[in-house]
Amino acid sequence: MLEEVRHPGEELFYEAVLSLETPEQCRLFFEDLCTIKELQAMTQRLRVACLLDGGSNYNEVSEATGASSATISRVNRCLHYGGGYRKALESLKKAGKLDHE
Secondary structure (H helix, E strand, O other): OOOOOOOOOHHHHHHHHHHOOOHHHHHHHHHHHOOHHHHHHHHHHHHHHHHHHOOOOHHHHHHHHOOOHHHHHHHHHHHHHOOHHHHHHHHHHHOOOOOOO
């Protein structure tokens, strides 16, 4: 159960995401929910997080992803002070989906 729901329906949204069982189901859901640009932005941010977590510097991340310095900085800040990226990366590593430790 989420401790704090910020918007009506937010908890139901997260429950819907968690109910999806395969990457294909997630892809279909998010393609219905988001624009192509929104999906590209979210996937770019996760890639940025992966690269930063793997030790890449800002220039390397920018070259590899095309992300702006503002995006890289925000993701980096979230990696250090947030919890979402860190938990997702740990889960991906545990599942063998990421190469680096």
